[in-house]
Amino acid sequence: MTVLATERLVLREFTAEDAEFVLRLVNEPAFLRYIGDRGVRTLDDARRYIAEGPVASFARHGHGLMRVVRKADGVEVGMCGVLKRDTLPDPDIGFSFFPEYWSQGYALESARAVMRHARETLGQGRILAITTQDNEPSMRLLGKLGFRFDRVMPMGAEQLRLFVSEP
Numbered sequence: 001m002t003v004l005a006t007e008r009l010v011l012r013e014f015t016a017e018d019a020e021f022v023l024r025l026v027n028e029p030a031f032l033r034y035i036g037d038r039g040v041r042t043l044d045d046a047r048r049y050i051a052e053g054p055v056a057s058f059a060r061h062g063h064g065l066m067r068v069v070r071k072a073d074g075v076e077v078g079m080c081g082v083l084k085r086d087t088l089p090d091p092d093i094g095f096s097f098f099p100e101y102w103s104q105g106y107a108l109e110s111a112r113a114v115m116r117h118a119r120e121t122l123g124q125g126r127i128l129a130i131t132t133q134d135n136e137p138s139m140r141l142l143g144k145l146g147f148r149f150d151r152v153m154p155m156g157a158e159q160l161r162l163f164v165s166e167p
């Protein structure tokens with residue numbers, strides 16, 4: 001089980017026990033607006049999402065979205081990790097946090113740990129990121145992580161911004 005610790009946070013792989021947390025997070029208005037509707041409406045849907053998403057990703061690629069918990073009180077603040085989509089040529093970083101924990105540097109702290117792990121432990125080269133064109137907080141975060149804007153690309157019905165980080 002992959003576990004990453006930072007100064008204030010612990011990141012670990014998802015299990016079926018995280019269904020209630022996932023159900024809340026993927027139905028946050030900001031998640032629905034900037035990432036999309038994963039169709040997760042019940043705890044069973046959430047268990048399926050975890051099994052077919054992060055758990056399958058770790059089994060297949062050795063990385064995926066991880067649950068982020070604050071060390072001080074054990075509160076679940078969000079998720080962050082490196083995914084591998086069939087629609088992109090290289091792995092991409094993803095993150096989503098509950099609004100009550102925004103603007104405290106938790107996303108940046110998590111993403112830095114995920115990037116370091118991807119590079120130093122998994123030996124990944126190019127890492128990508130995709131955002132909607134209006135997702136300013138996400139783009140600011142990617143800038144701090146050293147990503148550069150590459151181009152606008154179509155994905156499904158949407159035009160997304162593609163960002164690239166080279167080792």
Ligand SMILES: CC(C)(COP(=O)(O)OP(=O)(O)OC[C@H]1O[C@@H](n2cnc3c(N)ncnc32)[C@H](O)[C@@H]1OP(=O)(O)O)[C@@H](O)C(=O)NCCC(=O)NCCS
Binds near residue numbers: 103130
């Ligand atoms: C994208 C998302 C994860 C960014 O989260 P965030 O809370 O803005 O990011 P951070 O935790 O790094 O906080 C950033 C702000 O905290 C401030 N901050 C406060 N304390 C800080 C600390 N100790 N360390 C670093 N930054 C700190 C920073 O100055 C920064 O301000 P800025 O945005 O004006 O530059 C969040 O908006 C989100 O979950 N959105 C919904 C899902 C989503 O869109 N995901 C991305 C899809 S591409």
